[in-house]
Amino acid sequence: MLQNKRALPYLLLLPFLVFFAVPLIFSLCSMLKQSFGIMPGIGLDELTLNYYVDVLDSGTFYSSLGFSIALSAIASLLAVGLGFAIAFILAEGKEEGMIMSILRLPILLPHFTAAFLIFLLLSQSGLASRVMKSFGLIANIEEFPKLIFDSQGLGIMISYIWKEVPFCILFIYPTLKLINKGLREAAYTLGANKFQYLWMVALPVCKPSIISLFIILFAYNFGSFEVPFILGASYPKAIGILAYISYISADIGSRPYTMALNIMITAMGGMLIFVYIWLIRKIKTMEGQL
């Protein structure tokens, strides 16, 4: 019986291993193998780090990496910040009304549809520019700032933010509503004003969710392919586009290079896990000290 009991959790995990862990780990290993230049199918069987050197030597890698990091950091920061601020104000209000259902809408749309919406709205011939023209704010189409296909990635960022702010609100709101019942009254009774309550109670309580959200959004935005493909400029390219273009190129000989690039993108994501664990631990010990 005892033997049986010990085996049970592993038995329960069996489908997980078969359908999820094996394909995932197998794909990571096959990427690693190819990135080290081992592809027997095309006659490559010598272990080498040359492809990593090639990636690190190319200037486009750095410009794409910098572009993607800056873009996703700014977009995720704004999304989480705005999300928290809005959730805070909404939680201070009395009734919810329709707003929660409306906030669910952008989450239902896939990212590439969101990108298209932003294109309809903010391209030089989009709604915003038409409205400005009808109010006489601009005279011709070129006067409208180039927000889409721009080299700063503004269109991409706006599209991320449009889709992710509601996600953050829905994630943070329940926590805020929950602490509003008890801690809020306590804070106000002890003489805290609204800002003190925000800064000293609401923010610390939401900190773990804020950090998780930021990391998840950053990882997503960093390696996203669809949105920069639709809204991005030809230079600089987001890192996801760089990997994709290199992957679909007809030259199979460039595959190890692609995989080396891919492993570096994956490693960036992997580093985020450690940042995440470190931050969460730090918060926990800080809470322990209090």
Add this chain to the structure above:
Amino acid sequence: MSKFLKIIITTMILIPILYMVFWSFTDILPWPKLIPDGINLDVWKQLISSKDYIRTIGVSIVVSMWAAAICILVALPTAYAITCFDFCWKPVIRGIVYLPFFIPSISLSLGLHSAFLTAGITDSIMGVVLSHIVPCLPYTIMILEGSFEQMGRSFSEQGRNLGANSIQLLTMVYLPNMRQALYLSASMSFIVSFSQYLLTFLVGGGIIKTLPVMLFQIMQNGNRTEISAYSLGFIILGAICTYLIRKYLGERYIMKYML
């Protein structure tokens, strides 16, 4: 303050969506015109009568239904094991579960494609379904894990005191109390699979055409009217499917047939 903010949020969310609805009924609208001369239904007619579109809807629904079903069947024992049992390697298993949240989607898609190529299961519905499990499952497990944790150990202690074994505990104590979480995770994995573009495109090799694959093609070649109509069609279908999952899985299936 809160009321004012609600109005702003509502406008920010609804205007782009409504503008897309507006575009789907508009033929040509040269800048700077705001309002077209008449309503144009051509694209909608084309969309409804297109056999290719109907077939694509079919493929999409089949793929995502399978993906969601497998996800639930895999996630349920996994979440149960993680929350209710102690075993070594638990942190490792947890780490693997949430790995897809951290691996950028481009690497995940390219990696899975090259692995599936080696295994020889690309260009088939089965391959596409299996590849979708990887990005969908973490959400499913996350939701179910939360639900198990919420019920806590007291549920299992009560059940055990009444003489239930681990499997009975799962089917007779936990499951009936997890309806909400079950359909939430089913619809979540359905939606994630339903809107998967790159993975489907690569693993399906262009042969397995789902709605996102079709939509992406149209986005590259079509005009605004077409893209708007097809995007709306996509959104409406996704909403209908999740509604049906909630209705049938949430109320009937789990309660009557699973127990």
